[in-house]
Amino acid sequence: MAALAERRPLGDNAKAWALNAPAIIVVTLLIAYPIAYSFWVSLQRHNLKRPRATKFVGLDNYGALLSDQAFLSALKVSALFVLLVLGLTVVLALILALVLNERFRGRGLLLSLALLPWAMPGVVNGLMWRTIFDAKTGALNGLLTQLGLIDGYQAWLTSGTGAFLFTALAQVWNTLPFAVIILLAGLSTIPAELYDAATVDRAGGLRRFVHVTLPWLLHPLLIVLILETMNAFRAFDTIYVLTGGGPGDATTTIALLDVQTVLTFTDFGLGSAYAWVITAITLLISVGYIGLLYRKGNFEV
Amino acid sequence: MELNRRQILKYAGLGLAMPAVSPLLAACSGGGAGSGDGSVKFEGWDYEAALVQQNLDNFTKTTNIKVDYTPITSAQYVQKVVAEFTGGGGPDALYVYDDSLAAWVDGDYLQPLDGLPGVDEVYAAIYPGNAAAMTYQGKRYGLPYYTDSNCLLYNSEILDKAGIKKPPASLEELEAQAVKIKEAGLLEYPIGVPAQLSDTWWAWVWALIFGSGGNMFDEQQAPIMNTTDTVVKDVFSWLQQAATKSKVIDPACLQLLAVPVDNAMKANRYAYTIGARYASRDYNDAAKSKAAGKIRLALVPSLDGKEHGTVSNTRLYALAKDTEVKDDAFKLLTYLGGLDANKQPYTAKFWFLQRGLGFAYKSMASDPEVTASLEKFADPKVYAHLGEVATPRNVLGVPWYTEFEIEMHKVVQGVLSNQVQPAAAVAGLAQTVETLKKKYN
Numbered sequence: 001m002a003a004l005a006e007r008r009p010l011g012d013n014a015k016a017w018a019l020n021a022p023a024i025i026v027v028t029l030l031i032a033y034p035i036a037y038s039f040w041v042s043l044q045r046h047n048l049k050r051p052r053a054t055k056f057v058g059l060d061n062y063g064a065l066l067s068d069q070a071f072l073s074a075l076k077v078s079a080l081f082v083l084l085v086l087g088l089t090v091v092l093a094l095i096l097a098l099v100l101n102e103r104f105r106g107r108g109l110l111l112s113l114a115l116l117p118w119a120m121p122g123v124v125n126g127l128m129w130r131t132i133f134d135a136k137t138g139a140l141n142g143l144l145t146q147l148g149l150i151d152g153y154q155a156w157l158t159s160g161t162g163a164f165l166f167t168a169l170a171q172v173w174n175t176l177p178f179a180v181i182i183l184l185a186g187l188s189t190i191p192a193e194l195y196d197a198a199t200v201d202r203a204g205g206l207r208r209f210v211h212v213t214l215p216w217l218l219h220p221l222l223i224v225l226i227l228e229t230m231n232a233f234r235a236f237d238t239i240y241v242l243t244g245g246g247p248g249d250a251t252t253t254i255a256l257l258d259v260q261t262v263l264t265f266t267d268f269g270l271g272s273a274y275a276w277v278i279t280a281i282t283l284l285i286s287v288g289y290i291g292l293l294y295r296k297g298n299f300e301v
Numbered sequence: 302m303e304l305n306r307r308q309i310l311k312y313a314g315l316g317l318a319m320p321a322v323s324p325l326l327a328a329c330s331g332g333g334a335g336s337g338d339g340s341v342k343f344e345g346w347d348y349e350a351a352l353v354q355q356n357l358d359n360f361t362k363t364t365n366i367k368v369d370y371t372p373i374t375s376a377q378y379v380q381k382v383v384a385e386f387t388g389g390g391g392p393d394a395l396y397v398y399d400d401s402l403a404a405w406v407d408g409d410y411l412q413p414l415d416g417l418p419g420v421d422e423v424y425a426a427i428y429p430g431n432a433a434a435m436t437y438q439g440k441r442y443g444l445p446y447y448t449d450s451n452c453l454l455y456n457s458e459i460l461d462k463a464g465i466k467k468p469p470a471s472l473e474e475l476e477a478q479a480v481k482i483k484e485a486g487l488l489e490y491p492i493g494v495p496a497q498l499s500d501t502w503w504a505w506v507w508a509l510i511f512g513s514g515g516n517m518f519d520e521q522q523a524p525i526m527n528t529t530d531t532v533v534k535d536v537f538s539w540l541q542q543a544a545t546k547s548k549v550i551d552p553a554c555l556q557l558l559a560v561p562v563d564n565a566m567k568a569n570r571y572a573y574t575i576g577a578r579y580a581s582r583d584y585n586d587a588a589k590s591k592a593a594g595k596i597r598l599a600l601v602p603s604l605d606g607k608e609h610g611t612v613s614n615t616r617l618y619a620l621a622k623d624t625e626v627k628d629d630a631f632k633l634l635t636y637l638g639g640l641d642a643n644k645q646p647y648t649a650k651f652w653f654l655q656r657g658l659g660f661a662y663k664s665m666a667s668d669p670e671v672t673a674s675l676e677k678f679a680d681p682k683v684y685a686h687l688g689e690v691a692t693p694r695n696v697l698g699v700p701w702y703t704e705f706e707i708e709m710h711k712v713v714q715g716v717l718s719n720q721v722q723p724a725a726a727v728a729g730l731a732q733t734v735e736t737l738k739k740k741y742n
Contacts, residue, residue, distance in 0.1 A: 047700075048383050048387060048404075048408055049404035049407055049408060049700045050407055050408075050700055050741070051407075051408050051409060052407075052409075069736075130556075133556075134556075135551075135552070135553030135556060136553060136565075136570075152489075155551075155552045155553040155555065155556060157555070157556040158552050158553065158554075158555040158556060158718060159718065160718075160720065243497070243498070243556070244497055244498030244499055245498050245711075246497065246498040246555065246710075246711065246714050247498075247555050247711075247714040247715070247718050247720075248711045248712075248714050248715045248718075248720060248721070249711060260500075260707070263380045264379075264380075264500050264703060264707065265703055265704055265707075266380075266383055266404075
């Protein structure tokens with residue numbers, strides 16, 4: 001008892017550190033250290049095929065990217081992929097969220113169905129779409145043939161444009177539900193009085209959407225834009241399973257090139273540099289979104 | 302010392318945590334190769350793991366040497382083994398692709414077998430192409446697991462129906478036969494090859510080039526596909542013509558990996574493919590294939606109709622550089638890839654009889670048991686001849702080979718889909734080699 005009585009109570013700061021210490025240690029070991037280490041590796045020539053040739057090269061790996069045709073091509077494919085996936089996701093998610101925000105019979109079932117693709121892992125998603133797009137037995141070919149829209153079965157993924165578009169569609173299908181959830185949550189926070197007031201002011205559906213709904217959705221939209229941009233930029237599994245990056249370089253995104261560089265070519269130095277470029281680009285885009293949208297979403301309706 | 306409640310709880314927590322933490326710490330500590338308990342740690346890709354284990358059990362029974370066998374999924378085999386060796390916990394003995402040999406030797410993962418008992422004898426007993434594939438910078442690094450050479454596989458029934466009496470000797474003839482099959486309404490696309498991008502080599506492209514007497518590289522690994530050797534460009538031209546003009550190569554090939562092509566052959570959906578000899582065993586297996594009994598082997602057709610050769614690959618058993626159980630591991634290697642007390646390649650024969658895997662040992666071609674088994678799915682003469690004329694790729698020893706192979710896949714896809722012209726394709730490949738050489742210098 002005497003020992004307990006003599007013990008001085010911990011201050012608030014010490015308590016805060018003590019309580020957070022386990023989380024800090026875990027985050028440091030499992031997140032901060034690997035991230036820092038990957039940056040360190042990106043500053044080296046580090047290929048497992050030539051361990052004796054490992055050396056510190058500073059920013060050479062980053063400098064080499066400017067003339068790396070594979071990287072520049074993958075960057076271009078990634079940019080187009082992000083634009084297409086993001087555009088389709090935002091538009092479709094908005095439409096779906098507006099529909100699901102209404103009250104109608106079967107809404108619950110439709111909501112459950114709409115969320116289903118989100119539960120599907122990327123690899124499974126890729127396998128499913130590969131089966132659908134199959135040139136010999138694919139459901140898409142069967143459907144279009146039965147509808148009389150095509151004469152014979154087509155190999156959809158064998159042209160560069162076809163492979164790119166169908167891969168983007170498969171990606172959108174997988175990530176759309178998440179965007180719907182966020183936007184649906186945003187829609188549910190809009191006070192009904194605002195719509196009532198707008199109706200009294202004789203605002204039509206489009207004006208109500210532009211002047212009431214959209215301003216209230218700017219913050220959820222910001223979250224959707226940031227997260228879906230990151231998702232699309234890092235898209236790997238669906239593309240890998242569907243096309244492997246082909247035909248040619250048509251669907252070789254920067255994430256695919258990165259995995260190939262690290263795991264197939266065992267070039268950890270260059271692969272880490274690719275990873276950091278992906279991170280930097282995603283960060284820049286996110287900051288851009290915040291600059292553009294955050295201040296506008298001040299609900300001045 | 303008096304323990305209070307807090308201290309009791311603390312020590313109890315530590316006591317509970319230690320068993321969980323200890324293996325983690327042990328795993329993190331890395332260390333040398335091997336299992337650490339005196340047994341031989343052996344790793345391979347997961348082909349027929351149960352049969353491998355059965356064979357290893359037999360080894361343990363006869364030698365009393367314990368083997369700790371781990372099959373690894375083949376799609377991740379190279380990456381996982383590299384990760385293990387890098388982390389300091391690699392196996393003692395392992396399978397190695399000839400494609401990976403140079404990189405793994407340069408990575409200090411493997412040790413040469415020169416001077417070890419029986420190695421000279423093995424190398425004298427195998428085909429020169431296999432010996433070359435297991436030798437790097439003058440040193441021998443492996444004993445043969447299996448080998449195979451590529452050939453034309455054709456469906457004799459479909460050819461019969463089209464009135465074709467013998468398989469094609471030239472590429473022109475192959476195209477003409479395929480057009481005949483197409484015009485007879487038997488198949489829309491008679492030729493199928495696996496042309497979806499993947500991490501594995503496209504043997505059929507190399508087979509077509511070697512089959513016409515060409516090569517992409519000279520003996521110094523300098524690119525010749527755009528200079529002294531016109532075969533590559535001509536083969537690419539034929540591919541483009543067959544895919545986009547006569548349309549006898551299935552356009553869906555660009556989204557087909559090897560297994561779907563195998564399935565299509567077994568379902569009589571293709572009349573021709575270019576693949577490994579051992580595929581004919583699977584294709585002719587009545588339990589798995591509708592084409593059973595109809596699939597035959599032939600030499601790879603060439604540009605000029607003459608016989609030139611084909612490409613082979615070799616899979617080998619190798620010894621880790623840092624193994625602490627070298628003697629036992631080498632005994633295992635000898636059992637798996639070498640000659641037994643009767644000077645017979647016991648395991649090579651085991652694999653051929655069990656699964657039809659190609660053998661590197663010349664003597665097996667005339668072994669009555671082997672030929673009797675072979676006759677069930679292939680013509681032994683054609684089979685043996687393919688083994689004799691096959692040569693390995695001469696570029697496996699360069700560190701940039703994998704990058705080149707992957708780039709070549711993309712270029713060939715461009716050729717097949719008419720997006721890249723053959724001249725530009727070979728120029729692009731030569732440029733790729735120069736870029737890769739600079740990168741690795």
